[in-house]
Amino acid sequence: xxxxxxxxxxxxxxxxxxxxxxxxxxxxxxxxxxxxxxxxxxxxxxxxxxxxxxxxxxxxxxxxxxxxxxxxxxxxxxxxxxxxxxxxxxxxxxxxxxxxxxxxxxxxxxxxxxxxxxxxxxxxxxxxxxxxxxxxxxxxxxxxxxxxxxxxxxxxxxxxxxxxxxxxxxxxxxxxxxxxxxxxxxxxxxxxxxxxxxxxxxxxxxxxxxxxxxxxxxxxxxxxxxxxxxxxxxxxxxxxxxxxxxxxxxxxxxxxxxxxxxxxxxxxxxxxxxxxxxxxxxxxxxxxxxxxxxxxxxxxxxxxxxxxxxxxxxxxxxxxxxxxxxxxxxxxxxxxxxxxxxxxxxxxxxxxxxxxxxxxxxxxxxxxxxxxxxxxxxxxxxxxxxxxxxxxxxxx
Amino acid sequence: xxxxxxxxxxxxxxxxxxxxxxxxxxxxxxxxxxxxxxxxxxxxxxxxxxxxxxxxxxxxxxxxxxxxxxxxxxxxxxxxxxxxxxxxxxxxxxxxxxxxxxxxxxxxxxxxxxxxxxxxxxxxxxxxxxxxxxxxxxxxxxxxxxxxxxxxxxxxxxxxxxxxxxxxxxxxxxxxxxxxxxxxxxxxxxxxxxxxxxxxxxxxxxxxxxxxxxxxxxxxxxxxxxxxxxxxxxxxxxxxxxxxxxxxxxxxxxxxx
Numbered sequence: 001x002x003x004x005x006x007x008x009x010x011x012x013x014x015x016x017x018x019x020x021x022x023x024x025x026x027x028x029x030x031x032x033x034x035x036x037x038x039x040x041x042x043x044x045x046x047x048x049x050x051x052x053x054x055x056x057x058x059x060x061x062x063x064x065x066x067x068x069x070x071x072x073x074x075x076x077x078x079x080x081x082x083x084x085x086x087x088x089x090x091x092x093x094x095x096x097x098x099x100x101x102x103x104x105x106x107x108x109x110x111x112x113x114x115x116x117x118x119x120x121x122x123x124x125x126x127x128x129x130x131x132x133x134x135x136x137x138x139x140x141x142x143x144x145x146x147x148x149x150x151x152x153x154x155x156x157x158x159x160x161x162x163x164x165x166x167x168x169x170x171x172x173x174x175x176x177x178x179x180x181x182x183x184x185x186x187x188x189x190x191x192x193x194x195x196x197x198x199x200x201x202x203x204x205x206x207x208x209x210x211x212x213x214x215x216x217x218x219x220x221x222x223x224x225x226x227x228x229x230x231x232x233x234x235x236x237x238x239x240x241x242x243x244x245x246x247x248x249x250x251x252x253x254x255x256x257x258x259x260x261x262x263x264x265x266x267x268x269x270x271x272x273x274x275x276x277x278x279x280x281x282x283x284x285x286x287x288x289x290x291x292x293x294x295x296x297x298x299x300x301x302x303x304x305x306x307x308x309x310x311x312x313x314x315x316x317x318x319x320x321x322x323x324x325x326x327x328x329x330x331x332x333x334x335x336x337x338x339x340x341x342x343x344x345x346x347x348x349x350x351x352x353x354x355x356x357x358x359x360x361x362x363x364x365x366x367x368x369x370x371x372x373x374x375x376x377x378x379x380x381x382x383x384x385x386x387x388x389x390x391x392x393x394x395x396x
Numbered sequence: 397x398x399x400x401x402x403x404x405x406x407x408x409x410x411x412x413x414x415x416x417x418x419x420x421x422x423x424x425x426x427x428x429x430x431x432x433x434x435x436x437x438x439x440x441x442x443x444x445x446x447x448x449x450x451x452x453x454x455x456x457x458x459x460x461x462x463x464x465x466x467x468x469x470x471x472x473x474x475x476x477x478x479x480x481x482x483x484x485x486x487x488x489x490x491x492x493x494x495x496x497x498x499x500x501x502x503x504x505x506x507x508x509x510x511x512x513x514x515x516x517x518x519x520x521x522x523x524x525x526x527x528x529x530x531x532x533x534x535x536x537x538x539x540x541x542x543x544x545x546x547x548x549x550x551x552x553x554x555x556x557x558x559x560x561x562x563x564x565x566x567x568x569x570x571x572x573x574x575x576x577x578x579x580x581x582x583x584x585x586x587x588x589x590x591x592x593x594x595x596x597x598x599x600x601x602x603x604x605x606x607x608x609x610x611x612x613x614x615x616x617x618x619x620x621x622x623x624x625x626x627x628x629x630x631x632x633x634x635x636x637x638x639x640x641x642x643x644x645x646x647x648x649x650x651x652x653x
Contacts, residue, residue, distance in 0.1 A: 004540055011528055306524045309485060310585070311513020311541040313506045389485045393524070 005323040012296075013327060020328060023292040026285025027332030027369055028339060033278035035340025035365045039357040040347055041271025045264045047353040057256050059124055060090075060234050062219040062241070065252040071245035076215040084221055087237065089228030092120035095216035097206065102171040103199060105157035112153055114170070114199045116206035124222040127195065130154075132164040132182030139181075139202040145209065147178040152196035154183040168199075176209045223255065231257040282368065285332070286376035293325050293380035304384050305392025314385035321384045325377025326370055333369025337362060432496050432592050432624045433459035433482055439490035440477050451477040452488070453647035459626065461592075464619045466635035467628045468652070469644035476597070478644060479628045483516055483595050484508045496592040513541050517586025521598035523578040525570040531557065531581040532566040538589045556584040560614065576607035583614060587623070594618065594625045600634055612637055 013020045062084075064072055084093035097116045102109060121127070122134045134148055147168055154163040163180045170176040178201065187195055201210060221237075223230045234255040241251035297304070304317055312320075341357060348355045438455040441448050451474040459465055469475040480486035481493060484500055487508070492501045496515045500508065517538075518524075525534045536553035544552070557563055560580040562573075570578050579599060586594055596615070600608030612634065619625050627638060635641050641652040 004546070008529075015528055302524075303526060306526060307537070307541075308509060309483070309512060309518050309524070310538040311509050311589075313509040313541070315506065316509075316541060390480050393485070393520075 002319070002323070005320050006327070008320065009324040009327045012300075012324060016296075019292065023288055024328055024332035024335065026288040027282065027329050027372065028285075028336040030278065030282030030285040030372075031333045031336025031365050031369050032339035032343065033281055034275050034368070035337050035357070035361070036343040036347070037271055037274045037278050038361045038365070039340065039344035039355070040353075041267055041275075042356045042358060042361065043344070043348045043351075043353040044271070045267045046356050047351075048263045048267065049260050050354075057230060058126070058223050058225060060221040060223050060230065060237070060253060060255045062221065062237065063252045063254070064218065065247075065249045067247060067249045069245065069247060069250050071247070072250050073215060075241075075244055075251075076219075078216070080216075080219060084219065084237075087233065087240075089224050089230070089233040090221050091224045092123055092222040094118045094120045094124060094220050095203065095218075096121075096220055097203075097211060097213045097217045099211045101199075101210065103153070103157060104169045104171055105163075105166060108157045108159065109171075110153055110156045110197075112197050112199055114147075114201055114206070114210050116203040116210075117148070117200040118203050120222065121200070121220070124220050125195070127187065128185040130183045130185045132180070134182055135200060135202045140204050143205040143208055144202060145176065145178050145205060146181045146202065148182040148184060148200040149180055150184050150194070150196040150198040150200075151186045152194075153199060154180075170210065178209075230255045231261070234258055279368075282372055286329070286372040289325055289328055289373065290376040290380060292328075293321060293377055294383070296324070297321065297380050297384040300384075301387060301392050301395040304387050305389055305395060308387070308389040309393060317387075318381045318385040321381035322374065322377045325381065326373035329369045329373030329377075330366070333366045333372075336369065337365055340365070430461040431458050431494070432461045432463075433457060433626075434494040435482070435491065436493075437491035438478070438481060438488045438493065440474070440481065440486070441489045450647055452481075454491070455644075455647070455649050457642065457649050459593075459624065461624055462619075462622050464615070464625045464639045465627070466638035466641040467626065467644060468630060468632070468635050468641060470630065473644040474647040475628055475630075475644045478649075479595065479597055479626075482593070482626065483518060484511045509541075513538055514589060515592040517589065517591040517594045519579070519582050519586050519594065519596035519599045521601040523570065523575075523582045523602070525578060525582055525585070527570055530567050530569060531562065531573065531584075534570070534581060535585040535588050538585060542589055552588055553584070556588045557581065560584045574607075575603050576610055579603060579607075579611050580614065583611070583618075587618065592624060594623055596625065596627045598629055598631075599627060600631065601629075608634075 064076070078095055081093045081095055084090050094117070098113045100111065101114045102111050117135045118140060119135055119137055127134070130151055132148070135146070138144070139146055149157070149163060149168075157163065157168060158166060163183050166180050168178050168180055170178060184195055207213075223233050234253045234257070238251075238253040241253065242248050245251060307317060344357065345355045435455055435457040438452050438457075439450070440452040441450055443449075455474075455478060457478075467475055467478060477486065481488055482495070484495060484503075485508075487503070488501055492499060494500070495511060498511065498515075500511055503511065512518075525531065526537070529537070532550065532553050535556055536549040539549040539552060554563070554566060557566060560583055562577060562580055562584065565573060565577065565581075570581065573581065579602075583594075594615075599615075600611055603611060615625055615627070616637070625638075627634060629635055643650050643652050
């Protein structure tokens with residue numbers, strides 16, 4: 001029976017090609033925009049994730065939260081570093097302090113941050129050396145008066161090169177002289193911190209020469225994704241801190257993965273919002289379908305009368321017109337799917353993103369168009385089914 | 397016009413193939429004295445704005461199985477209303493109607509549709525074939541609503557078209573046929589479900605005299621096979637060829653000798 005309705009729907013829609021096409025356009029545009037926006041959202045999300053992965057998915061930072069309280073003052077000590085390495089999934093940890101300083105080399109000077117560093121710091125941030133070496137265990141033991149410069153800072157202070165082996169003065173109430181032992185390779189910022197413009201001093205040396213903080217500002221950890229999911233590790237740490245401090249706001253544990261999740265959440269919300277707007281165009285398209293179906297029912301009043309005289313029940317008439325409405329919207333949905341994929345493919349190409357469209361999104365788009373057909377076809381179909389056979393037969 | 401008659405014709409064709417014999421209809425009564433139509437005290441009132449129009453004012457009409465009957469009357473007499481009620485396209489405001497032994501006066505639209513499908517074959521003045529479909533599809537359509545599978549539908553529709561002499565026109569659209577051919581296709585469609593009643597509304601009204609005569613000759617032939625035929629007409633020549641004539645005047649029926 002359904003097959004029969006499909007045959008008759010094909011014939012009737014084919015008999016009105018232009019009208020069928022025009023009424024389909026609304027659905028094509030609606031589904032097309034939903035698909036395009038969904039696909040671009042998915043692509044954006046993947047692109048953000050991959051950018052963050054490049055920045056180092058293995059780094060977890062532990063910062064003081066919005067309401068540190070006394071517990072943090074007690075917890076944040078050098079000993080915490082050893083505690084961290086006992087956690088499953090953490091390979092290394094380092095306490096970090098930073099302070100602003102005026103650096104001078106010859107006539108050149110720069111105002112930048114000096115960061116305390118340990119040998120582990122290199123691994124934690126997967127840093128690479130352009131020249132020389134990083135902070136070593138020996139530097140730590142001897143509290144050596146050495147510094148490693150970021151690539152940009154090195155170029156500022158030593159525009160003619162030859163940074164390694166030269167001296168840098170740290171200006172202040174009691175100026176310090178540091179020997180440059182290495183320059184970092186250029187790399188992207190992580191958590192808004194620029195390695196390129198930083199200066200790194202062995203932590204032991206930092207605490208005697210640069211500043212005397214009460215406690216570490218933060219900790220950086222090197223997570224091992226092979227041993228355990230980084231997000232999971234970060235979550236466990238967060239839970240540990242929350243329990244230790246008795247507050248959820250005292251300490252904040254962050255991994256690029258959690259940031260990625262936040263960013264994805266933002267992208268999802270945004271693309272959901274846009275898809276919602278696009279869905280409105282689908283509703284407009286659906287109203288177009290309803291309009292055309294009502295016209296079709298009026299036009300075919302006599303045909304409906306004939307069919308009823310031959311024994312079509314109201315249900316049979318209803319199904320016939322419903323199948324036609326679903327036919328138009330489904331065909332429009334498939335065309336819209338192709339259009340949306342085309343648009344998002346071109347757009348993501350321009351934006352340099354990978355083109356991603358999950359099968360589930362495609363299925364949802366097509367199912368949604370069919371649902372539009374059912375919803376907006378229901379009323380015209382019911383109207384056709386309700387027609388009085390005598391009135392319908394005498395309709396001119 | 398004389399196609400192969402490959403349909404076995406029992407002497408009491410209408411009775412033997414009567415859908416009344418089918419089980420399932422709860423209000424199925426044994427055909428009372430072989431009555432294919434038993435109308436009692438039929439009233440039909442239309443409300444046109446404030447006014448009430450009495451189209452039928454207490455019609456009693458019995459039609460026996462195998463009759464060839466003409467219903468005549470001037471326009472506005474209630475002739476069409478009676479035809480619609482006999483054809484189960486409309487229900488009386490008051491009174492009872494048994495079609496082929498089944499009380500239909502209080503049926504809902506779905507059950508009326510089934511009665512129309514199983515027991516009544518319509519032939520209209522304007523043929524009323526679906527323009528987009530071939531005549532084969534047109535003739536097969538009632539069988540679709542009867543739930544017959546496609547293969548059997550096509551076979552039966554083809555046989556029916558052959559029996560009215562259109563076996564070589566199966567794939568033609570109605571617009572590709574002459575008026576007489578269209579009416580014969582419509583007759584094939586009316587007969588394909590083996591109905592108890594062939595109900596024709598001005599069947600020759602849109603045809604010239606010669607073609608109209610051919611259609612009436614076909615009716616004779618169908619009647620000869622035992623099918624009950626009711627022709628609604630205002631044409632005395634058409635009525636003259638029927639075995640019995642009733643006249644409707646002012647919503648009442650009277651026999652014409």
